[in-house]
Amino acid sequence: MNDTILVINCGSSSLKIAVFDASFQRLGSALAERLGQSDAFARSDDNQHFHLKPGSAHREALGVLVSHFQSTGLLRGQPLAIGHRVVHGGEAFREAVVINPQVLDTIAACASLAPLHNPVNLLGIEATAELFPDVAQVAVFDTAFHQTLPEKAFLYALPTRFYRDWGIRRYGFHGTSHRYMLSETARLLDKPESEVSLVSAHLGNGCSITAIRDGASVDTSMGLTPLEGLVMGTRSGDVDPGLFDFLAGKGLDPAEAHRILNNESGLLGLSGQTNDMRTLSEMADHGHAPSALAIDVFCFRLARYIGAMMASLKTLDALVFTGGIGENSARVRATTLAQLELFGFRLDEELNRHHGAYTAGRIDASTSRHRIMVIPTNEELMIAREAVATTSG
Numbered sequence: 605m606n607d608t609i610l611v612i613n614c615g616s617s618s619l620k621i622a623v624f625d626a627s628f629q630r631l632g633s634a635l636a637e638r639l640g641q642s643d644a645f646a647r648s649d650d651n652q653h654f655h656l657k658p659g660s661a662h663r664e665a666l667g668v669l670v671s672h673f674q675s676t677g678l679l680r681g682q683p684l685a686i687g688h689r690v691v692h693g694g695e696a697f698r699e700a701v702v703i704n705p706q707v708l709d710t711i712a713a714c715a716s717l718a719p720l721h722n723p724v725n726l727l728g729i730e731a732t733a734e735l736f737p738d739v740a741q742v743a744v745f746d747t748a749f750h751q752t753l754p755e756k757a758f759l760y761a762l763p764t765r766f767y768r769d770w771g772i773r774r775y776g777f778h779g780t781s782h783r784y785m786l787s788e789t790a791r792l793l794d795k796p797e798s799e800v801s802l803v804s805a806h807l808g809n810g811c812s813i814t815a816i817r818d819g820a821s822v823d824t825s826m827g828l829t830p831l832e833g834l835v836m837g838t839r840s841g842d843v844d845p846g847l848f849d850f851l852a853g854k855g856l857d858p859a860e861a862h863r864i865l866n867n868e869s870g871l872l873g874l875s876g877q878t879n880d881m882r883t884l885s886e887m888a889d890h891g892h893a894p895s896a897l898a899i900d901v902f903c904f905r906l907a908r909y910i911g912a913m914m915a916s917l918k919t920l921d922a923l924v925f926t927g928g929i930g931e932n933s934a935r936v937r938a939t940t941l942a943q944l945e946l947f948g949f950r951l952d953e954e955l956n957r958h959h960g961a962y963t964a965g966r967i968d969a970s971t972s973r974h975r976i977m978v979i980p981t982n983e984e985l986m987i988a989r990e991a992v993a994t995t996s997g
């Protein structure tokens with residue numbers, strides 16, 4: 605029976621797979637990690653562990669996990685549709701597309717913009733096509749939702765030949781999550797998406813914030829790469845571009861500087877301890893000053909960016925928090941919004957404290973000028989919906 609939808613998300617050394625039924629209920633999911641390494645492993649959401657041969661790559665992991673879902677009966681016959689998360693669609697893709705040879709070539713051509721992700725996304729697509737040669741596969745791009753950014757928001761103030769010849773511009777990421785925030789807010793407020801304006805803050809290990817005006821992304825904090833913008837778990841976010849020259853003077857080559865800004869900075873770099881916000885909050889509560897400082901820098905940058913996003917909006921239906929930190933950290937929400945009273949944001953302390961993951965809801969005080977909401981993200985569900993909409997459209 606063709607009644608399931610597969611969602612596949614290949615990271616550089618991981619693979620996540622989720623199975624939905626035709627009414628978009630999640631039936632199960634599984635994860636493989638440390639792919640390509642001697643201790644590669646896989647497990648399902650019901651905590652079954654699977655043996656992967658040392659050094660197993662995405663193809664082997666996909667085979668093992670698909671067989672698991674087939675043997676448990678969650679996956680029967682051919683899926684209705686298969687959706688793949690693809691990180692970078694450049695300017696070629698404004699929406700999800702059914703994958704064909706030309707689409708594959710274009711995803712490959714965008715690989716210079718996402719060298720860690722697009723090649724591995726292509727591997728996942730190829731391996732899935734071998735398992736299910738007759739099922740339509742859909743590419744859902746992290747960048748597509750932001751293709752509505754106006755020039756004034758996506759251009760860097762660089763010589764225009766950089767954009768013309770090399771495509772250097774702000775692309776934005778986390779598009780699937782911000783798109784889901786739009787869809788959920790529209791549903792909760794009972795308004796058409798095309799009439800909803802939001803500031804959407806996705807705060808996980810990676811963090812980005814987007815201004816959505818009348819249903820379209822009009823500004824976002826990540827840029828040419830996901831390094832720009834907010835403070836993140838291990839990424840610095842914004843730094844002075846003059847830093848690279850300065851570091852070169854100190855003998856750091858560009859690859860080393862890139863590694864430090866991506867993997868050793870952000871909350872980890874500031875605290876000297878961890879990139880994990882929950883642990884940092886606990887350490888700050890126990891008087892660890894660098895952890896408290898890391899949270900302060902994180903929240904101040906976030907507050908600045910919320911203010912910056914307001915410049916692109918005429919009205920605001922809601923400020924929405926999502927991602928592991930956005931959904932769970934009452935402290936981050938309170939510390940950030942305390943700095944934005946000039947804009948009229950006021951939290952209800954009680955609602956803020958009690959709101960956690962799995963429940964969407966409002967956390968603003970009755971005196972707040974704007975609605976403030978927590979909405980758990982669900983990128984896999986969004987990809988499943990896009991896969992079905994694209995194949996049946």
Ligand code: ADP
Nearest residue numbers: 808809810879880881882883927928929932933
């Ligand atoms: P990813 O971007 O990898 O999907 P998540 O969205 O799961 O990451 O977010 C991970 C972050 O969420 C971590 O910093 C984690 O500490 C934080 N987080 C999760 N639960 C809590 C909590 N209860 N309080 C504070 N931070 C939390």
